[in-house]
Every structure is written in structure tokens, then in C-alpha cells.
Amino acid sequence: xxxxxxxxxxxxxxxxxxxxxxxxxxxxxxxxxxxxxxxxxxxxxxxxxxxxxxxxxxxxxxxxxxxxxxxxxxxxxxxxxxxxxxxxxxxxxxxxxxxxxxxxxxxxxxxxxx
Amino acid sequence: xxxxxxxxxxxxxxxxxxxxxxxxxxxxxxxxxxxxxxxxxxxxxxxxxxxxxxxxxxxxxxxxxxxxxxxxxxxxxxxxxxxxxxxxxxxxxxxxxxxxxxxxxxxxxxxxx
Numbered sequence: 001x002x003x004x005x006x007x008x009x010x011x012x013x014x015x016x017x018x019x020x021x022x023x024x025x026x027x028x029x030x031x032x033x034x035x036x037x038x039x040x041x042x043x044x045x046x047x048x049x050x051x052x053x054x055x056x057x058x059x060x061x062x063x064x065x066x067x068x069x070x071x072x073x074x075x076x077x078x079x080x081x082x083x084x085x086x087x088x089x090x091x092x093x094x095x096x097x098x099x100x101x102x103x104x105x106x107x108x109x110x111x112x113x114x
Numbered sequence: 115x116x117x118x119x120x121x122x123x124x125x126x127x128x129x130x131x132x133x134x135x136x137x138x139x140x141x142x143x144x145x146x147x148x149x150x151x152x153x154x155x156x157x158x159x160x161x162x163x164x165x166x167x168x169x170x171x172x173x174x175x176x177x178x179x180x181x182x183x184x185x186x187x188x189x190x191x192x193x194x195x196x197x198x199x200x201x202x203x204x205x206x207x208x209x210x211x212x213x214x215x216x217x218x219x220x221x222x223x224x225x226x227x
Binding site for chain 1: 148156157158160163173202204206214215216217218219220221223
């Protein structure tokens with residue numbers, strides 16, 4: 001069975017703090033893809049990143065960074081120097097190579113206070 | 115450019131009434147299309163997906179149905195709405211070429227009263 005777990009339901013931080021959102025996944029497939037999406041208050045899901053199962057290199061994009069570790073089946077997302085505009089619900093998702101179906105976690109609501 | 119539209123943005127319907135939500139994609143052809151539902155405070159649940167005109171796969175048995183009458187049009191319907199159908203409905207698409215990245219529309223917020 002495939003599953004994505006985001007154990008943190010809600011996180012609150014003060015602006016400029018660093019924050020890490022956890023994501024743990026389960027799959028028996030050897031080829032799969034992991035994603036992070038951001039859902040601001042407007043509701044639309046915004047694609048942030050995709051990682052392939054055979055590429056464990058960490059990625060940095062501005063204040064965002066992602067740590068992919070197959071050994072622990074985790075794909076964590078860190079926001080450095082958080083800003084109020086980062087306030088949103090963040091979803092981690094898994095897609096196996098054999099299917100076109102994204103499996104979403106339940107999301108983590110991040111609130112950044114000024 | 116490639117864009118995805120959903121209509122309407124918000125909808126309030128009484129229990130037992132019909133439903134029709136529309137999703138259209140511009141600037142591409144033969145996309146994979148998806149319907150998701152997000153209940154309040156919950157994650158996303160895949161309802162239907164389509165890999166081509168007239169090809170619909172259902173993920174969850176319920177009183178909803180989907181159709182794809184044209185290449186870039188995906189419609190979610192119901193003959194009789196239930197209270198439990200309330201939620202945020204999102205349409206998504208994958209561009210041809212199998213990039214695996216799904217891009218989402220702005221969503222329709224449905225309230226069944």
C-alpha cells in the first residue's frame with residue numbers, strides 16, 4: 001500500500017525563524033516521485049518541487065530546501081527565514097511510476113506570525 | 115501559455131439538487147485530467163481521472179460521476195447532491211510528455227445545504 005504521512009498538523013512560528021515540515025512515505029515500488037505543494041488561503045495548489053526516487057540529491061531554491069532520504073523514507077521541507085507570505089497548508093505527495101495517481105498526505109498548516 | 119480554468123468558483127446547492135462543475139485546459143492537447151475533493155481541514159481525495167476523451171476511471175464509489183466530452187474539458191456531475199458532497203473541488207492536469215507534475219486549477223467551493 002502507498003501512504004504519505006505528515007504528522008505535523010499545524011506549526012506556528014515567528015517571522016525569520018526556520019521551520020521544517022516532515023513527510024514520511026510508504027511504497028513498495030522502486031521507481032516513484034515525491035512532491036510538495038503549497039495551498040495558500042485562496043485554495044489553489046501550487047506546485048513546489050518534484051523528486052525522483054533515484055535522485056537523493058538535496059535541493060535548494062531560495063529560502064526553500066528539501067531533504068530526501070530513502071533510508072528513512074522521508075522527504076522533508078525546510079523554509080529558512082520564514083515570512084508571513086509562507087503561511088499556507090503544505091502537502092507532500094507520492095506518485096508511483098506505474099500509476100498516474102498522486103497520494104497526498106493530510107497536510108501541515110504553517111502559520112508565520114510577524 | 116497553458117492554463118486551467120474551473121467554473122464556478124463557488125456554489126451553494128440544496129440537498130437533492132443536481133451538480134455540474136466544469137474544468138477546461140488551454141494551450142495543450144491530450145492532457146491527463148483529474149478531479150479531487152478536499153473536505154474541510156482534510157487532505158485531497160482523488161475522485162476521477164481521465165487519460166483521453168470518453169475515458170474515465172473512478173477512484174471512489176459515490177453519487178458523483180465524471181465525463182470528458184472534449185479533449186480539454188472535464189466535467190464533474192451529480193444527479194442528487196448529499197450533504198457530504200460539500201467541499202473544495204480541484205481539477206488538475208498533467209501536460210503530455212509524462213512529466214508527472216500535476217498542476218491544479220483554482221478550485222470550486224461547494225456547499226450543500
